[in-house]
Amino acid sequence: MTAITACFDSSEHNHLVGNFAILDRGEPVFKIIHAQFLAPGIKRFVIDAPRIARKQKPGQFVILRIYEEGERIPVTIENSDPERGTINIVVQSAGKTTHLLNSLNTGDQILDVVGPLGKPSEIANYGTVVVVGGGVGTAMAYPTAAALKRAGNRVLSIVGARNKELVILEREMRDVSDALMITTDDGSYADKGFVTDKLRQLIQNGTRIDLVVAVGPIVMMKAIAEMTRKENIHTVVSLNPIMIDGTGMCGGCRVLIDGKSEFACVDGPEFDAHRVDFAVLVQRNSMYRDAEQRSLAEFQRAPKTQASSQEGEHACASIPAGRQGDQR
Numbered sequence: 306m307t308a309i310t311a312c313f314d315s316s317e318h319n320h321l322v323g324n325f326a327i328l329d330r331g332e333p334v335f336k337i338i339h340a341q342f343l344a345p346g347i348k349r350f351v352i353d354a355p356r357i358a359r360k361q362k363p364g365q366f367v368i369l370r371i372y373e374e375g376e377r378i379p380v381t382i383e384n385s386d387p388e389r390g391t392i393n394i395v396v397q398s399a400g401k402t403t404h405l406l407n408s409l410n411t412g413d414q415i416l417d418v419v420g421p422l423g424k425p426s427e428i429a430n431y432g433t434v435v436v437v438g439g440g441v442g443t444a445m446a447y448p449t450a451a452a453l454k455r456a457g458n459r460v461l462s463i464v465g466a467r468n469k470e471l472v473i474l475e476r477e478m479r480d481v482s483d484a485l486m487i488t489t490d491d492g493s494y495a496d497k498g499f500v501t502d503k504l505r506q507l508i509q510n511g512t513r514i515d516l517v518v519a520v521g522p523i524v525m526m527k528a529i530a531e532m533t534r535k536e537n538i539h540t541v542v543s544l545n546p547i548m549i550d551g552t553g554m555c556g557g558c559r560v561l562i563d564g565k566s567e568f569a570c571v572d573g574p575e576f577d578a579h580r581v582d583f584a585v586l587v588q589r590n591s592m593y594r595d596a597e598q599r600s601l602a603e604f605q606r607a608p609k610t611q612a613s614s615q616e617g618e619h620a621c622a623s624i625p626a627g628r629q630g631d632q633r
Protein backbone atom coordinates (compact mmCIF):
# COMPACT_ATOMS: atom_id res chain seq x y z
CA MET A 306 0.00 0.00 0.00
CA THR A 307 1.21 3.50 -0.72
CA ALA A 308 0.78 6.52 1.55
CA ILE A 309 -2.41 7.52 -0.20
CA THR A 310 -4.37 4.66 1.29
CA ALA A 311 -4.34 6.57 4.57
CA CYS A 312 -7.05 8.70 2.95
CA PHE A 313 -9.43 5.73 3.29
CA ASP A 314 -10.52 5.89 6.84
CA SER A 315 -14.18 5.04 7.24
CA SER A 316 -15.54 1.71 8.35
CA GLU A 317 -19.00 1.97 6.79
CA HIS A 318 -19.92 -0.72 4.33
CA ASN A 319 -20.15 -0.44 0.60
CA HIS A 320 -22.98 -1.73 -1.51
CA LEU A 321 -24.03 -2.21 -5.10
CA VAL A 322 -26.99 -0.26 -6.47
CA GLY A 323 -28.90 -0.84 -9.70
CA ASN A 324 -26.64 -0.88 -12.72
CA PHE A 325 -23.81 0.83 -10.94
CA ALA A 326 -21.25 -0.43 -8.55
CA ILE A 327 -21.61 2.35 -6.02
CA LEU A 328 -20.01 2.78 -2.64
CA ASP A 329 -21.55 5.02 -0.05
CA ARG A 330 -18.31 5.62 1.71
CA GLY A 331 -15.81 3.68 3.65
CA GLU A 332 -13.60 0.75 2.97
CA PRO A 333 -12.31 0.55 -0.55
CA VAL A 334 -13.44 -2.48 -2.46
CA PHE A 335 -12.07 -1.72 -5.89
CA LYS A 336 -8.80 -3.52 -5.78
CA ILE A 337 -6.07 -2.77 -8.29
CA ILE A 338 -5.15 -6.19 -9.70
CA HIS A 339 -2.38 -4.82 -11.86
CA ALA A 340 -0.87 -1.41 -12.57
CA GLN A 341 1.65 -0.62 -15.25
CA PHE A 342 2.91 2.48 -17.02
CA LEU A 343 2.25 2.30 -20.76
CA ALA A 344 4.26 5.46 -21.38
CA PRO A 345 5.68 8.26 -19.24
CA GLY A 346 2.75 9.61 -17.19
CA ILE A 347 0.22 7.19 -18.71
CA LYS A 348 -0.74 4.21 -16.58
CA ARG A 349 -3.06 1.27 -17.14
CA PHE A 350 -4.89 -0.18 -14.15
CA VAL A 351 -6.67 -3.52 -14.12
CA ILE A 352 -9.38 -3.14 -11.48
CA ASP A 353 -11.58 -5.71 -9.85
CA ALA A 354 -15.07 -4.45 -10.74
CA PRO A 355 -17.20 -7.44 -11.80
CA ARG A 356 -20.52 -5.68 -12.30
CA ILE A 357 -19.01 -2.94 -14.43
CA ALA A 358 -17.02 -5.53 -16.39
CA ARG A 359 -20.22 -7.41 -17.21
CA LYS A 360 -22.04 -4.33 -18.49
CA GLN A 361 -19.30 -2.24 -20.11
CA LYS A 362 -19.56 -1.50 -23.82
CA PRO A 363 -17.13 0.38 -26.08
CA GLY A 364 -17.31 4.16 -25.70
CA GLN A 365 -18.31 4.10 -22.04
CA PHE A 366 -16.37 5.38 -19.07
CA VAL A 367 -16.32 5.34 -15.26
CA ILE A 368 -16.16 8.09 -12.67
CA LEU A 369 -13.92 7.31 -9.76
CA ARG A 370 -12.92 8.85 -6.50
CA ILE A 371 -9.75 7.87 -4.71
CA TYR A 372 -10.69 8.94 -1.21
CA GLU A 373 -13.72 10.24 0.69
CA GLU A 374 -13.21 13.98 0.15
CA GLY A 375 -11.55 13.57 -3.20
CA GLU A 376 -12.37 14.85 -6.65
CA ARG A 377 -14.47 12.69 -8.95
CA ILE A 378 -12.78 12.10 -12.26
CA PRO A 379 -14.12 10.49 -15.41
CA VAL A 380 -11.78 7.83 -16.73
CA THR A 381 -11.65 5.89 -19.97
CA ILE A 382 -12.43 2.17 -19.91
CA GLU A 383 -9.93 0.67 -22.30
CA ASN A 384 -11.12 -2.90 -21.97
CA SER A 385 -13.00 -5.26 -19.74
CA ASP A 386 -12.95 -8.96 -18.96
CA PRO A 387 -16.41 -10.08 -17.79
CA GLU A 388 -15.15 -13.56 -16.92
CA ARG A 389 -12.39 -12.30 -14.67
CA GLY A 390 -14.58 -9.44 -13.47
CA THR A 391 -12.02 -6.77 -14.29
CA ILE A 392 -11.92 -3.50 -16.18
CA ASN A 393 -8.86 -1.75 -17.59
CA ILE A 394 -8.64 2.00 -17.22
CA VAL A 395 -5.96 4.26 -18.65
CA VAL A 396 -4.97 7.38 -16.77
CA GLN A 397 -2.73 10.26 -17.83
CA SER A 398 -1.08 12.31 -15.07
CA ALA A 399 -2.34 15.82 -15.66
CA GLY A 400 -3.86 17.31 -12.51
CA LYS A 401 -3.46 16.51 -8.83
CA THR A 402 -5.95 13.65 -8.72
CA THR A 403 -4.51 11.89 -11.74
CA HIS A 404 -1.00 12.24 -10.30
CA LEU A 405 -2.32 10.75 -7.07
CA LEU A 406 -4.06 7.95 -8.95
CA ASN A 407 -0.97 7.15 -10.96
CA SER A 408 1.00 6.80 -7.73
CA LEU A 409 -1.14 3.77 -6.84
CA ASN A 410 0.15 0.31 -7.57
CA THR A 411 -0.85 -3.32 -7.80
CA GLY A 412 -2.59 -4.30 -4.56
CA ASP A 413 -3.76 -0.77 -3.73
CA GLN A 414 -7.42 0.12 -3.74
CA ILE A 415 -9.72 2.84 -5.03
CA LEU A 416 -12.57 4.12 -2.89
CA ASP A 417 -15.29 4.12 -5.50
CA VAL A 418 -15.77 3.45 -9.16
CA VAL A 419 -19.14 4.25 -10.75
CA GLY A 420 -20.16 2.98 -14.14
CA PRO A 421 -20.33 2.05 -16.85
CA LEU A 422 -21.45 5.58 -17.75
CA GLY A 423 -22.46 7.20 -21.01
CA LYS A 424 -24.03 5.77 -24.11
CA PRO A 425 -22.02 3.07 -25.82
CA SER A 426 -20.55 3.73 -29.27
CA GLU A 427 -23.02 3.03 -32.10
CA ILE A 428 -21.60 -0.09 -33.65
CA ALA A 429 -22.81 -1.20 -37.09
CA ASN A 430 -21.37 -2.25 -40.41
CA TYR A 431 -20.76 1.15 -42.00
CA GLY A 432 -18.23 0.00 -44.59
CA THR A 433 -14.85 1.70 -44.22
CA VAL A 434 -14.27 3.44 -40.91
CA VAL A 435 -11.28 5.58 -39.98
CA VAL A 436 -10.61 5.50 -36.22
CA VAL A 437 -8.36 8.26 -34.93
CA GLY A 438 -6.72 8.12 -31.50
CA GLY A 439 -4.86 11.23 -30.40
CA GLY A 440 -2.44 10.63 -27.51
CA VAL A 441 -4.13 9.03 -24.54
CA GLY A 442 -7.45 9.30 -26.42
CA THR A 443 -6.27 6.11 -28.15
CA ALA A 444 -7.34 4.19 -25.05
CA MET A 445 -10.95 5.25 -25.65
CA ALA A 446 -10.69 4.71 -29.40
CA TYR A 447 -9.36 1.16 -29.06
CA PRO A 448 -12.49 -0.70 -27.82
CA THR A 449 -14.60 1.12 -30.42
CA ALA A 450 -12.16 0.18 -33.19
CA ALA A 451 -12.27 -3.44 -32.01
CA ALA A 452 -16.08 -3.50 -31.97
CA LEU A 453 -16.28 -1.88 -35.42
CA LYS A 454 -13.92 -4.52 -36.75
CA ARG A 455 -16.01 -7.32 -35.20
CA ALA A 456 -19.07 -5.77 -36.89
CA GLY A 457 -17.44 -6.35 -40.28
CA ASN A 458 -16.07 -2.89 -41.07
CA ARG A 459 -12.81 -2.21 -42.82
CA VAL A 460 -11.01 -0.34 -40.04
CA LEU A 461 -8.24 2.10 -40.91
CA SER A 462 -6.69 3.43 -37.71
CA ILE A 463 -4.55 6.49 -37.16
CA VAL A 464 -2.70 6.90 -33.87
CA GLY A 465 -0.82 10.09 -33.05
CA ALA A 466 1.44 11.06 -30.19
CA ARG A 467 3.87 13.84 -29.40
CA ASN A 468 6.83 11.47 -29.54
CA LYS A 469 7.82 7.80 -29.71
CA GLU A 470 7.57 7.22 -25.96
CA LEU A 471 3.99 8.45 -25.87
CA VAL A 472 2.61 6.10 -28.53
CA ILE A 473 0.30 3.73 -26.66
CA LEU A 474 -1.63 0.57 -27.56
CA GLU A 475 0.15 0.14 -30.88
CA ARG A 476 -0.08 -3.66 -30.83
CA GLU A 477 -3.70 -3.62 -29.71
CA MET A 478 -4.72 -1.13 -32.40
CA ARG A 479 -2.83 -3.08 -35.06
CA ASP A 480 -4.64 -6.27 -34.05
CA VAL A 481 -8.08 -4.74 -34.68
CA SER A 482 -7.24 -2.68 -37.76
CA ASP A 483 -6.93 -3.48 -41.45
CA ALA A 484 -4.24 -0.79 -41.54
CA LEU A 485 -2.59 1.25 -38.81
CA MET A 486 -0.93 4.60 -39.47
CA ILE A 487 1.16 6.22 -36.76
CA THR A 488 2.34 9.80 -36.51
CA THR A 489 4.54 11.57 -34.02
CA ASP A 490 4.65 15.34 -33.77
CA ASP A 491 8.45 15.35 -33.62
CA GLY A 492 9.06 12.52 -36.10
CA SER A 493 10.82 10.37 -33.47
CA TYR A 494 8.74 7.37 -34.60
CA ALA A 495 6.85 6.46 -37.76
CA ASP A 496 5.73 9.49 -39.77
CA LYS A 497 6.30 13.05 -38.59
CA GLY A 498 3.14 15.12 -38.32
CA PHE A 499 -0.35 15.13 -36.85
CA VAL A 500 -3.07 12.51 -37.22
CA THR A 501 -4.88 15.01 -39.42
CA ASP A 502 -2.07 14.78 -41.99
CA LYS A 503 -2.82 11.06 -42.41
CA LEU A 504 -6.55 11.64 -42.63
CA ARG A 505 -5.99 14.35 -45.25
CA GLN A 506 -3.84 11.92 -47.26
CA LEU A 507 -6.56 9.26 -47.15
CA ILE A 508 -9.13 11.77 -48.36
CA GLN A 509 -6.83 13.12 -51.07
CA ASN A 510 -6.03 9.58 -52.25
CA GLY A 511 -9.72 9.06 -52.83
CA THR A 512 -10.13 6.40 -50.13
CA ARG A 513 -13.80 5.75 -49.59
CA ILE A 514 -14.58 6.67 -45.97
CA ASP A 515 -18.04 6.00 -44.55
CA LEU A 516 -17.37 7.10 -40.97
CA VAL A 517 -14.63 8.77 -38.94
CA VAL A 518 -14.42 8.20 -35.19
CA ALA A 519 -12.01 10.55 -33.41
CA VAL A 520 -10.94 10.63 -29.75
CA GLY A 521 -8.23 12.90 -28.44
CA PRO A 522 -7.51 16.51 -27.56
CA ILE A 523 -10.28 18.97 -28.41
CA VAL A 524 -8.09 20.81 -30.89
CA MET A 525 -7.57 17.55 -32.79
CA MET A 526 -11.25 16.63 -32.82
CA LYS A 527 -12.14 20.13 -33.99
CA ALA A 528 -9.57 19.98 -36.79
CA ILE A 529 -10.93 16.61 -37.90
CA ALA A 530 -14.52 17.88 -37.78
CA GLU A 531 -13.59 20.81 -40.00
CA MET A 532 -11.81 18.55 -42.48
CA THR A 533 -14.59 15.97 -42.79
CA ARG A 534 -17.41 18.53 -42.86
CA LYS A 535 -16.12 19.76 -46.21
CA GLU A 536 -16.08 16.18 -47.51
CA ASN A 537 -19.47 15.36 -46.04
CA ILE A 538 -18.05 12.37 -44.11
CA HIS A 539 -20.06 11.43 -41.05
CA THR A 540 -17.80 11.96 -38.03
CA VAL A 541 -18.20 11.05 -34.38
CA VAL A 542 -16.13 12.54 -31.56
CA SER A 543 -15.97 11.57 -27.89
CA LEU A 544 -16.23 14.70 -25.76
CA ASN A 545 -14.42 15.25 -22.50
CA PRO A 546 -16.10 18.10 -20.57
CA ILE A 547 -15.91 18.60 -16.83
CA MET A 548 -17.98 15.97 -15.06
CA ILE A 549 -19.22 15.65 -11.50
CA ASP A 550 -22.04 13.16 -10.91
CA GLY A 551 -22.14 11.44 -14.29
CA THR A 552 -25.91 10.97 -14.08
CA GLY A 553 -27.30 14.01 -15.90
CA MET A 554 -28.27 15.78 -12.67
CA CYS A 555 -25.55 18.38 -12.01
CA GLY A 556 -25.20 19.99 -15.43
CA GLY A 557 -21.42 20.06 -15.14
CA CYS A 558 -20.85 18.31 -18.44
CA ARG A 559 -23.17 20.53 -20.51
CA VAL A 560 -22.13 20.79 -24.14
CA LEU A 561 -23.75 22.67 -26.99
CA ILE A 562 -24.94 20.46 -29.83
CA ASP A 563 -26.61 22.31 -32.69
CA GLY A 564 -27.06 25.20 -30.26
CA LYS A 565 -28.93 23.05 -27.73
CA SER A 566 -27.64 21.93 -24.34
CA GLU A 567 -26.92 18.26 -23.95
CA PHE A 568 -25.13 16.38 -21.20
CA ALA A 569 -22.06 14.45 -22.26
CA CYS A 570 -22.44 11.96 -19.39
CA VAL A 571 -25.87 10.70 -20.44
CA ASP A 572 -26.44 11.99 -23.99
CA GLY A 573 -22.83 11.27 -24.98
CA PRO A 574 -19.90 11.16 -24.66
CA GLU A 575 -20.03 10.55 -28.41
CA PHE A 576 -21.63 13.18 -30.63
CA ASP A 577 -21.85 14.06 -34.29
CA ALA A 578 -18.69 16.14 -34.69
CA HIS A 579 -20.34 18.51 -37.16
CA ARG A 580 -22.95 19.56 -34.60
CA VAL A 581 -20.56 20.22 -31.68
CA ASP A 582 -19.77 23.75 -30.52
CA PHE A 583 -16.07 23.22 -29.79
CA ALA A 584 -15.54 26.84 -28.69
CA VAL A 585 -17.94 26.38 -25.76
CA LEU A 586 -16.28 23.08 -24.85
CA VAL A 587 -12.85 24.75 -24.74
CA GLN A 588 -14.19 27.66 -22.70
CA ARG A 589 -16.00 25.45 -20.15
CA ASN A 590 -13.03 23.11 -19.77
CA SER A 591 -10.72 26.02 -18.96
CA MET A 592 -12.97 27.40 -16.18
CA TYR A 593 -11.05 25.69 -13.39
CA ARG A 594 -7.61 25.78 -14.99
CA ASP A 595 -6.11 28.21 -12.46
CA ALA A 596 -7.49 26.28 -9.50
CA GLU A 597 -6.29 23.01 -11.03
CA GLN A 598 -2.80 24.39 -11.53
CA ARG A 599 -2.67 25.76 -7.97
CA SER A 600 -3.87 22.45 -6.60
CA LEU A 601 -1.31 20.49 -8.59
CA ALA A 602 1.49 22.83 -7.53
CA GLU A 603 0.49 22.39 -3.85
CA PHE A 604 0.37 18.65 -4.30
CA GLN A 605 3.75 18.55 -5.97
CA ARG A 606 5.24 20.59 -3.13
CA ALA A 607 3.94 18.19 -0.46
CA PRO A 608 2.41 15.04 -1.93
CA LYS A 609 3.00 12.90 1.15
CA THR A 610 1.32 15.38 3.48
CA GLN A 611 -1.70 15.68 1.21
CA ALA A 612 -2.03 11.99 0.72
CA SER A 613 -1.75 10.87 4.29
CA SER A 614 -2.83 13.52 6.77
CA GLN A 615 -6.31 14.62 7.76
CA GLU A 616 -5.42 18.19 6.81
CA GLY A 617 -4.18 16.82 3.54
CA GLU A 618 -7.51 15.16 2.85
CA HIS A 619 -9.22 18.52 2.89
CA ALA A 620 -6.53 20.03 0.74
CA CYS A 621 -7.09 17.12 -1.65
CA ALA A 622 -10.76 18.04 -1.85
CA SER A 623 -10.28 21.60 -3.03
CA ILE A 624 -11.60 20.98 -6.56
CA PRO A 625 -14.85 19.06 -6.56
CA ALA A 626 -15.27 18.43 -10.25
CA GLY A 627 -13.10 16.48 -12.63
CA ARG A 628 -12.82 16.29 -16.36
CA GLN A 629 -11.73 13.64 -18.75
CA GLY A 630 -9.05 16.04 -19.83
CA ASP A 631 -7.41 15.34 -16.53
CA GLN A 632 -6.72 11.81 -17.43
CA ARG A 633 -7.03 11.22 -21.15
Ligand code: NAD
Nearest residue numbers: 439440441442465466467499500521522525543545630633
Ligand atom coordinates in the same frame (compact mmCIF):
# COMPACT_ATOMS: atom_id res chain seq x y z
P1 NAD B 1 -1.49 15.40 -27.36
O1 NAD B 1 -1.68 16.82 -27.05
O2 NAD B 1 -0.16 14.82 -27.22
O3 NAD B 1 -2.04 15.16 -28.84
C1 NAD B 1 -2.18 13.87 -29.36
C2 NAD B 1 -2.21 13.93 -30.84
O4 NAD B 1 -3.33 14.69 -31.28
C3 NAD B 1 -1.01 14.61 -31.47
O5 NAD B 1 0.09 13.76 -31.55
C4 NAD B 1 -1.56 15.01 -32.83
O6 NAD B 1 -1.49 13.95 -33.75
C5 NAD B 1 -3.00 15.30 -32.51
N1 NAD B 1 -3.15 16.74 -32.42
C6 NAD B 1 -2.80 17.54 -31.39
N2 NAD B 1 -3.02 18.84 -31.70
C7 NAD B 1 -3.51 18.85 -32.96
C8 NAD B 1 -3.93 19.88 -33.84
N3 NAD B 1 -3.87 21.17 -33.52
N4 NAD B 1 -4.38 19.53 -35.06
C9 NAD B 1 -4.45 18.24 -35.42
N5 NAD B 1 -4.07 17.22 -34.64
C10 NAD B 1 -3.61 17.52 -33.42
O7 NAD B 1 -2.48 14.52 -26.56
P2 NAD B 1 -2.32 14.03 -25.06
O8 NAD B 1 -1.35 14.83 -24.29
O9 NAD B 1 -2.22 12.56 -25.02
O10 NAD B 1 -3.71 14.48 -24.51
C11 NAD B 1 -4.77 13.75 -24.83
C12 NAD B 1 -5.94 14.67 -24.80
O11 NAD B 1 -7.02 13.86 -25.21
C13 NAD B 1 -6.25 15.26 -23.47
O12 NAD B 1 -6.45 16.63 -23.68
C14 NAD B 1 -7.55 14.60 -23.09
O13 NAD B 1 -8.41 15.50 -22.50
C15 NAD B 1 -8.08 14.16 -24.41
N6 NAD B 1 -8.90 12.96 -24.33
C16 NAD B 1 -10.10 13.04 -24.79
C17 NAD B 1 -10.90 11.97 -24.72
C18 NAD B 1 -12.25 12.12 -25.23
O14 NAD B 1 -13.12 11.37 -24.88
N7 NAD B 1 -12.41 13.10 -26.08
C19 NAD B 1 -10.49 10.77 -24.22
C20 NAD B 1 -9.22 10.69 -23.77
C21 NAD B 1 -8.43 11.81 -23.83
Ligand code: FES
Nearest residue numbers: 549551553556570
Ligand atom coordinates in the same frame (compact mmCIF):
# COMPACT_ATOMS: atom_id res chain seq x y z
FE1 FES C 1 -23.38 15.97 -14.10
FE2 FES C 1 -23.14 15.14 -16.59
S1 FES C 1 -21.65 15.09 -15.04
S2 FES C 1 -24.80 16.21 -15.68
